[in-house]
Amino acid sequence: MAGTLPPTDDAEAAAAAAEQQCLAAAVELQRLTDARTTRQAKHEAALARAKTAEAAAAAERDAAAARVREALALTAEERATADQERDADADADYPPADDVRAAMLLHEAAAVLNLHAQAxxxxxxxxxxxxxxxxxxxxxxxxxxxxxxxxxxxxxxxxxxxxxxxxxxxxxxxxxxxxxxxxxxxxxxxxxxxxxxxxxxxxxxxxxxxxxxxGNRKTRALHLDARFRHFCQGDLSITDYCRKFKSMADDLADLGEPVTDRTLVLNVIRGLNENFTDIGRHLRRGRPFPTFLDVRNDLLLEEITAAQRHSAAPTALLAAGAGGASSGSPAPRSSAPQQPPSKARGGSGSGSGGATGGGRNRRSKRAGRSDSKRGTSGGGDSSASSSAGQAAGGAPAAGQWPSFYNPWTGSIQMWPGPRPLPPQAAARPAS
Known part of the structure; x- marks a missing residue:
């Protein structure tokens, strides 16, 4: 019996341990409950403070909005007052429109009276x-x-x-x-x-x-238009020619038949004389089409250029002869072409005279002059040597030189001659 009963100490110890655990659990639960309660109280306090702050902010916002509205109202009132004052000042500074018009009319009347007095x-x-x-x-x-x-x-x-x-x-x-x-x-x-x-x-x-x-505008315009479209330059200068055309165009405009600038230009070009044919063709084909003032300026320039070109001195073709061998006097000039003398070594003389004559002929040829006394074969008798030269080359035929203004008239004659001697052969005396 004694061996089957539990020991009393162990049961008590277990009961004490269990009781201790229960007490510890109760304490922990109480702690947790207190902590939860504290947190809940803090949360509610925070919510209360937030609501209070939100209410204060709303009140402040409403107060600020009220102040803004008051400021805007005050600004609008001040602006209205300023506009009224400005309008009042403008009305005081400027007279009414009727007064301004009346003042201008008075000024114009005074100016007209002054002009009438001057007239x-x-x-x-x-x-x-x-x-x-x-x-x-x-x-x-x-x-x-x-x-x-x-x-x-x-x-x-x-x-x-x-x-x-x-x-x-x-x-x-x-x-x-x-x-x-x-x-x-x-x-x-x-x-x-x-x-x-x-x-x-x-x-x-x-x-x-x-x-x-x-008066009789139609008839006058008909005759003036016919004259306008058949008018030509003739011997008129460009200034007079363009002036007459412009005068006829103005008269037609007065008669109720205005002439366009293009028609005026075309008639001006049509009536030019033969001296302005080329520039007339150029003006007619111009792009853009020239005006009357441009055409008149171009024609005046062409007229001045042509006058300068025709007033230039023409080139004169003159023949100058060399002087005689003994006297050294210059030979008279001749505008007619002369026959060049023969340059043969045995013309009409011999010896040193022929060589001297040949040398003078070469110098005359280099100088580009023609003379009847050039090419003497003897040093003393120039007339005999000239006749000998003519006999060798033939008699000269008188002709007319082409002029500067008409180069297609007149004639130029050339005569063949013997081959000129070299300088060494001309200087060597005849044996």
């Missing part, structure tokens, strides 16, 4: 319009242009260009008299008797002069 003080209208218009002259276009420039300069163009009835004002009547006096001063007496009436206005006189030169 009334013109003593000699021909200092402004030098062209005097005549019934038979062709300068109507130039006179009309100069007269319009003069009246436009003094603001009087309405007196000759406007068909409306003139205003009944003393100033208008005075200036109309000034323009009529200008018309009288720039036309001939015969034309004034034909077109100027008593008591008429400047506009009526202007229309009468225009009808005098531009």
């Amino acid at each position: 009334a003080g013109v003593q000699n209208i021909r200092s402004l319009i030098p062209v005097v218009l005549d019934a038979s002259s062709g300068s109507y276009t130039r006179w009309r242009e100069q007269f319009l420039l003069a009246v436009g300069r003094f603001a009087l163009q309405d007196h000759v260009e406007e068909n409306a009835p003139p205003p009944s004002s003393p100033d208008w009547e005075r200036m109309d008299c000034v323009v009529r006096s200008w018309l009288h001063g720039t036309i001939s007496a015969e034309l004034a008797e034909a077109v100027m009436g008593r008591g008429g206005s400047a506009r009526a006189a202007w229309l009468a002069i225009e009808a005098q030169f531009l």
Whole structure:
């Protein structure tokens, strides 16, 4: 019996150990529970602080937005105030548009009155319009242009260009008299008797002069166009030729038939004389097609060049003879060709005289001169040696030299001769 019962000490020890383990587990569990509780409390505290900070930030943001809105509102108010002040200043500095227009009209009226006063003080209208218009002259276009420039300069163009009835004002009547006096001063007496009436206005006189030169436009244009398309240069200079063509083109334009620049150039080239045929062909084929001013300049240059070329002195062909052997006097010059003398060693003399004559012939040949007395075979008698030379080579035939201007007229004659002696043979005396 005693051997089967467990020992009491071992059971107690095991129970104590178990109890100790239970206590340790309970302590550990309590520790873990406390740690969890602490962490939970910290987390909740952090969340509370975050919510507090978020609320504070939201409040600050709302306050900042309110301040921004207040600043923007203040800025807009200040800008509106500044704009109102600027508009007020602008209205104070600048007058209304009606006032500006009225001021400009007053200034223009003052300027016109000043110009009218100057026009009334013109003593000699021909200092402004030098062209005097005549019934038979062709300068109507130039006179009309100069007269319009003069009246436009003094603001009087309405007196000759406007068909409306003139205003009944003393100033208008005075200036109309000034323009009529200008018309009288720039036309001939015969034309004034034909077109100027008593008591008429400047506009009526202007229309009468225009009808005098531009009446029957169709017929005038027809005849002038035919003359324009058949006009030729002839003996005219380039300046006069181009001036006449330009004058006819301007007259056609006044008659209602304007001439284009290309047509004017083509007719100018067509009417050139034979001295300008080559440059006319060159101008006609130019690309781009030249203008009238370019064509006139080119033709003037060609005319000047041709005049310089023709005024150059022609080259003169003269024959100079050598002097006689004994006297040494120069022989007279002759423009007709001469027969070269014979250079045979036995011409009409012998000995040293023949050798001397041969040497002089060689020097004359090197000099390029022809003389009837050249080639003497004897030193004393030049006429005998000349006749001997002519007998050896034949009588010279008189001919005309070709001129510089026409090289295809005249004749040049050449005569064969004996072979010239070498210098050693010519210097050796005859045996």
